[in-house]
Amino acid sequence: MDNTVTLAHGAGGKQTSQLIDSVFKAHFANPDFTADDAAVLQVDSGRLAFTTDGFIVSPYEFPGGNIGKLSICGTVNDLSCMGAKPLYLACSFVIEEGFPLDKLEEIAAAMEKTAKEAGVRIVAGDTKVAGKGQVDHIFITTTGIGRLMDCAHTSGKYAKPGDAVIVTGDIGRHGCAILLARNEFGIDADVTSDCAPLWGTVKKMFDTTDQIHVVRDATRGGVGTVLYEIADQSHVGIQLDAQKIPVAGEVSGVCGMLGLEPLYLACEGRLVVFVPKEQAQAVVDTLHQCPYSKNAAVIGEVTADMPGKVVMKTEIGLQTLLPQPGGELLPRIC
Structure with a gap:
């Protein structure tokens, strides 16, 4: 496989499968990770929290992390603020043609490590490759589902004097x-x-x-x-x-x-x-x-x-x- 992302990696054919298997599946594999059109998940009864967030940070690497770590933290933290234990994440990648594959691997590895720390599973996703100059290196969108604790009732509407x-x-x-x-x-x-x-x-x-x-x-x-x-x-x-x-x-x-x-x-x-x-x-x-x-x-x-x-x-x-x-x-x- 080439050492940069090409438009062929986003075309849905052999190269797309190779990219998913060699980078994303290699880091995100778990019992709920799917190659089908959607993951089928087991969720206990109770209240669910559901959120989504896009990440387009520039530069995509910075002291203390990269866009991959950030994408997991951002969505995990949004769920957590509602008192919800993060359960499952889906992630969507838009990658610029020519993006280095070793950097993509580092981003996926950071996502794997951070998801493990947070106790959340990445279960589904999507990958698109945009032409040179159409995207600033890489954009990631993550969507998360969490189960609220029974005692959790938080909102920006609930602040009280005192x-x-x-x-x-x-x-x-x-x-x-x-x-x-x-x-x-x-x-x-x-x-x-x-x-x-x-x-x-x-x-x-x-x-x-x-x-x-x-x-x-x-x-x-x-x-x-x-x-x-x-x-x-x-x-x-x-x-x-x-x-x-x-x-x-x-x-x-x-x-x-x-x-x-x-x-x-x-x-x-x-x-x-x-x-x-x-x-x-x-x-x-x-x-x-x-x-x-x-x-x-x-x-x-x-x-x-x-x-x-x-x-x-x-x-x-x-x-x-x-x-x-x-x-x-x-x-x-x-």
């Missing part, structure tokens, strides 16, 4: 890592993406308390955008304490040089969680025991004042309205 606002780790890493990986600013900083599968983290939180009102992953637009979305959905105000928001020194340094706000940089391994104040410390203590949330912190609270707005208490004790997100800060981060 809730504590928790972030599960330092913010802005993924967006900063992607920005630096593009080598557009000549900044030398050691920033690694926070990209990680978070079902285990969510399960531990629900084992601690079932009084969890909101869980959201802060991807495009970062924590600030998520908070505005929740404030709007629940018709509440949110008050943040700037001094309590965890930001890694290297991320803070890059943001300072470029005039960026870490609250609006993407995360791919961080959650925003709303729980009653009396449950907050127990949840944070649990998060500190999980591998991807060791510097989780309470960063604010929900109020009945100024519904739909997010207010920041600054380092010098003043209060300021956090500007609403708008425009395009960092395209192609997920």
Whole structure:
């Protein structure tokens, strides 16, 4: 087989079968993986969560991961935020003609490893090859099904005055890592993406308390955008304490040089969680025991004042309205 992807690999003939067998089947094989038109799955009774997401990150490799790892984490985390154990994934690839097969193998291997960690099976998919220049290297779409825990009832509509606002780790890493990986600013900083599968983290939180009102992953637009979305959905105000928001020194340094706000940089391994104040410390203590949330912190609270707005208490004790997100800060981060 050639060492790059050709249009013949997407034509549905012999080369397509070879590509699927040598790369995708080799990494994704499991008892539910199918060569038929659809996988037939066994699902217990109860509530299901169902989601889909597209990934067109540029560059497709970055410190801390690649588009393959990202595609599994993104969909696993969307299911997890609903309190759903991820069960099955389907994945669709659109690959540019000439894409190196060894890089495709690395992407598939990252997907295999991340799916195994998350406890989810890749059971079906599709592969298309686009002509040179029609696609920027590789695009992946993943669709996931998960089974909700009986105790899980989360939504952006359920935030209540008196809730504590928790972030599960330092913010802005993924967006900063992607920005630096593009080598557009000549900044030398050691920033690694926070990209990680978070079902285990969510399960531990629900084992601690079932009084969890909101869980959201802060991807495009970062924590600030998520908070505005929740404030709007629940018709509440949110008050943040700037001094309590965890930001890694290297991320803070890059943001300072470029005039960026870490609250609006993407995360791919961080959650925003709303729980009653009396449950907050127990949840944070649990998060500190999980591998991807060791510097989780309470960063604010929900109020009945100024519904739909997010207010920041600054380092010098003043209060300021956090500007609403708008425009395009960092395209192609997920």
